[in-house]
Amino acid sequence: MQANLATLLATIPEISLCSSADLYGGEEPGLPVLKIQGASGSAAVALQGAHLLSFIPAGGRELLWLSPKAVFAADKAIRGGIPLCMPWFGRHPEGLPAHGFARSSNWDVSEVEILGNGDIKVVLVLHDTAATQALWPHAFVFRLALTVGRELTLALSVENLSDQPAPFSQAFHSYLAVPDVTEIAISGLDGCTYVNTLLEGHPRKVQEGDLHVQSLTDRVYLNVPAKQVISHGSGQTHIVSDTHSAIVWNPWEDAAKLADVGQGNYPGFVCVERGDVLDNALTIAAGGVYRASMTLSE
Numbered sequence: 547m548q549a550n551l552a553t554l555l556a557t558i559p560e561i562s563l564c565s566s567a568d569l570y571g572g573e574e575p576g577l578p579v580l581k582i583q584g585a586s587g588s589a590a591v592a593l594q595g596a597h598l599l600s601f602i603p604a605g606g607r608e609l610l611w612l613s614p615k616a617v618f619a620a621d622k623a624i625r626g627g628i629p630l631c632m633p634w635f636g637r638h639p640e641g642l643p644a645h646g647f648a649r650s651s652n653w654d655v656s657e658v659e660i661l662g663n664g665d666i667k668v669v670l671v672l673h674d675t676a677a678t679q680a681l682w683p684h685a686f687v688f689r690l691a692l693t694v695g696r697e698l699t700l701a702l703s704v705e706n707l708s709d710q711p712a713p714f715s716q717a718f719h720s721y722l723a724v725p726d727v728t729e730i731a732i733s734g735l736d737g738c739t740y741v742n743t744l745l746e747g748h749p750r751k752v753q754e755g756d757l758h759v760q761s762l763t764d765r766v767y768l769n770v771p772a773k774q775v776i777s778h779g780s781g782q783t784h785i786v787s788d789t790h791s792a793i794v795w796n797p798w799e800d801a802a803k804l805a806d807v808g809q810g811n812y813p814g815f816v817c818v819e820r821g822d823v824l825d826n827a828l829t830i831a832a833g834g835v836y837r838a839s840m841t842l843s844e
């Protein structure tokens with residue numbers, strides 16, 4: 547773990563360093579997790595992956611789903627919360643790890659701050675190493691600024707420090723807690739073209755009205771509006787992002803094949819992931835910067 551972390555955290559009692567084993571069980575020593583307890587909201591973020599595990603606005607409910615079967619192990623993406631998929635989303639054509647390496651890499655904390663309104667800001671950074679260069683041959687700095695208050699904001703910047711253009715796609719892979727996925731309605735996708743990645747040839751269709759998830763679902767919506775709202779029995783979850791794609795995923799009965807989801811647990815979440823993927827993927831120019839943000843609220 548980074549050398550100066552204890553000194554950095556000593557300035558802000560609202561942030562403490564815990565182990566995933568203390569918070570969520572599983573084998574000791576687990577993974578390091580920052581617990582953030584602010585006046586307007588609380589959150590937990592694993593340093594591996596800069597991975598949000600929990601967000602609860604003050605007086606509100608948990609907005610994120612963390613799998614009861616989640617495994618907290620080095621180099622393994624944690625199931626639930628908000629993994630960061632980048633610098634590529636989904637399967638890699640040359641068989642490199644799905645969803646990139648950001649979610650399984652160890653990030654450093656570079657800043658912690660209490661803002662004027664009491665919200666708490668934490669900035670995590672990841673730099674290239676020989677191991678990342680072997681997967682994505684670019685010098686880079688990934689920076690994720692988290693702001694925890696009544697809303698949760700993730701502000702991402704990706705700097706391509708190399709002298710070559712860098713192909714890039716990314717998603718904030720949010721697992722949203724819902725009482726029953728079969729009873730939700732997702733608005734903010736009406737009229738958008740989506741790619742059904744479950745069907746042969748990945749056919750494209752246009753969404754009509756709200757989306758209701760009633761079976762195994764894996765779709766990439768392109769050029770979506772800034773806001774989606776997930777309405778469910780216990781209220782609503784609002785997502786706002788300046789990215790251009792939205793991926794909607796629920797494994798349904800296939801959850802039985804995913805040991806860290808577990809049979810029978812799929813009704814408790816829906817993934818509505820905002821990012822820039824497929825047609826919305828891009829190239830970051832040599833020396834260029836990609837910026838994206840997403841806000842979650844009740």
Ligand SMILES: O=P(O)(O)OC[C@H]1O[C@@H](O)[C@H](O)[C@@H](O)[C@@H]1O
Nearest residue numbers: 623644645719764765793795819
């Ligand atoms: O098991 P992983 O690598 O975390 O991926 C989970 C899912 O992530 C979603 O974003 C993809 O659309 C799905 O195809 C994929 O199955």
